[in-house]
Amino acid sequence: MRPLPWLFFLSLCATAQAATPAAAGDNPREWIDPDTGHRVIRISDEDNSQSLYFHYNSYTPEGDKMIFGAPSGIWSVDLKTLGQGTPKLEWLVDGRNARVNPLMAAYKSRDFYYTSNGALYAVNVDTKASRQLMTGTVWGVNCDGTIAGGMLVGEDPTGHAQPPPPPNIQPQRQRMFGDKIAQGIPLTPDEEFAAAKEDGLSARLARPSSTGFLFTDLKTGTQTWTGFQYASIDHQQFSPTDPHLVLYAHEGTWHEVDRIWTVRTDGSAQRLMYKRQMDMEIGGHEFWSYDGKTIWFDLQTPRSKDFWIAGVNVDSGKLTKYHIERDWWGVHFNVSRDNTLFASDGGDPTQVAFSPNGAWINLFRVQPDGSVTREKLVNMSKHNYVTGQTRLGVQGGGIEPNVSITPDKKWVVFRSNIQGPVQVYAVEIAPADPAKVSQPEKFSGVK
DSSP states (O other), X not given: OEEOOOOOSXXXXXXXXXXXXXXXXXXXXXXXXXXXXXXXXXXXXXXXXXXXXXXXXXXXXXXSEEEEEETTEEEEEESTTTTSSSOOEEEEEEOSSSOEEEEEEOSSSSEEEEEETTEEEEEETTTOOXXXXXXXXXXXXXXXXXXXXXXXXXXXXTSOOOOOOOOOOOOHHHHHHHHHHHTTOXXXXXXXXXXXXXXXXXXXXXXXXXXXXXXXXXTTOOEEEEEEEESOEEEEEEOSSOTTEEEEEEOSOGGGSOOEEEEETTSOOOEEOOOOOSTTOEEEEEEEOTTSSEEEEEEESSTTTSEEEEEEETTTOOEEEEEEOGGGOOSOEEEOTTSSEEEXXXXXXXXXXXXXXXXXXXXXXXXXXXXXXEEEEEEOTTOOOSOSSOBTTBOSOOOOOOOEEOTTSSEEEEEEOTTSSOEEEEEESSOSOGGXXXXXEEOOSOO
């Protein structure tokens, strides 16, 4: 067996010549969005800075610091004073001469995990002291800091994992848009692009490899290989409260795969957490609630038609669903620590919602009747999403904003190229200009 190469979500250039170079151009540090009335602040100082991928924890347990990456290394920002003048940044890890990859903040300590030169490290956000924990590639560290997770490709040594029968996978152009094709309606360029993208994903279902988990005890160095299955595994994330529970996804065309799974670190209790109920239904981009009781995800019944923020209770399997409009959808969703607020990062017309007016950072408030209302926070029409196409005058693919809600529920953090090179931003949830703020929108039933 060989370790599975792990492509970290954040690649940082290690050639910066100074710790705090100025951002390019004369872009403002903060402004009030003229379309929403909410204040937006640029947190980062360096071009090509990035916040963490949406399902990784960015915040200290106390909620006073947030960590992000930049070409010069890893930085923290003081959340207690955010919005009171220039953001207060502290340089935690020097990345100018050695590539560093931010990973995640610890759930029960003041540590932040990162990788560099094939090793896992922890840096204390207060003392700024770093220590090496292990060598090897990892995708995460569990909630009490005792186990690191990695992946292996190879045959199951127990022989339990067996190849599935060959799937019957149709060309995605026909699968996704068969009704339009049958009626002789030409597909739009965005629909053609979406079908081609799904053809690439369907290859993962057609030729799955035997893949297993590699868990390393960070105290003893003992390694356990377990949980082998024939699938393309992705989105691995430890529970924020149970040190031995892992959430992960089976990748492929979402409308043809049951994606959301959990397994324990000893390989037991491998469970499908949500099974699709109709043809072309999708559920994905799964993430934990902060209390570890719920797995939240993007649910569409069916794909591109009817949209929900959904959550499945880990113990009971009970499903919670919040209905949302097409234009409210986002590439990713996220939730506040108390599950009362959600955020989405929007999308351009090539995304699965095919929304002509979906480029917004959105806030959702859970209502007593089990619905959510939507408030627009940032107009993202100038943002280039990760499409792989030339759009809005920007060559090539863009970037996913990857929203998160600060622990005090005062800000939504995201990364964006709305001012040119990627920077880290925060939008204040409380409106700065109430006259510009529209009334919260409720689901109208329009699909």
